[in-house]
């Protein structure tokens with residue numbers, strides 16, 4: 352398989368094309384049964400080649416995702432038609448004691464630059480997230496997707512905060528610097544300093560101060576339900592929460608897919 356970073360385009364050069372490829376998140380419920388989830392967990396522990404741990408205690412496992420995509424081709428195509436045409440698959444299994452703060456999952460610029468900053472023919476397209484488990488099982492937790500797609504390199508968003516963040520992504524601490532927010536129709540969304548809309552969603556996002564979500568709009572909130580799977584634009588801002596009742600640890604699989612520039616929109 353080719354080196355993924357050789358395939359990735361210079362995002363700064365292709366915004367006008369990419370902004371026409373967005374779509375709303377898509378969820379499939381009850382897609383993976385108990386046996387599938389057990390198989391995926393075994394694969395995580397026994398067959399991935401890379402592992403790392405961050406400062407929050409999150410464990411990441413990656414490698415060999417082509418085998419997973421081949422095995423679950425039919426199911427993944429239901430969540431994201433066309434995903435099995437991706438020339439390579441990025442992503443990770445994760446086991447985490449900590450909710451994920453606001454971020455987008457495109458490609459970190461440093462990874463692409465480290466590889467020589469080649470303007471390849473593919474762009475980060477959409478990701479599939481598969482919740483594997485949460486404990487305790489009866490915890491109720493969510494992932495919130497915002498209308499804003501940041502058509503830019505991967506980053507974490509932490510407005511007006513100088514708190515340390517355990518991440519390999521750069522951290523944006525002033526949203527007024529961002530000029531690359533678009534909605535699912537590819538329309539530009541200039542950032543404005545105002546509370547989250549609708550503001551009621553702050554009840555679900557109590558882990559961070561409200562200012563972290565300032566100027567953003569909720570598009571959809573999805574329950575963390577093992578067995579389901581959902582696809583979303585690589586650029587779309589999202590955050591997970593602690594839940595109520597809260598969870599102590601949870602696990603999932605993130606798969607990232609790429610599409611050729613100039614192919615049919617979407």
Ligand SMILES: [Fe+2]
Pocket residue numbers: 451454455456589
């Ligand atoms: Fe993410």
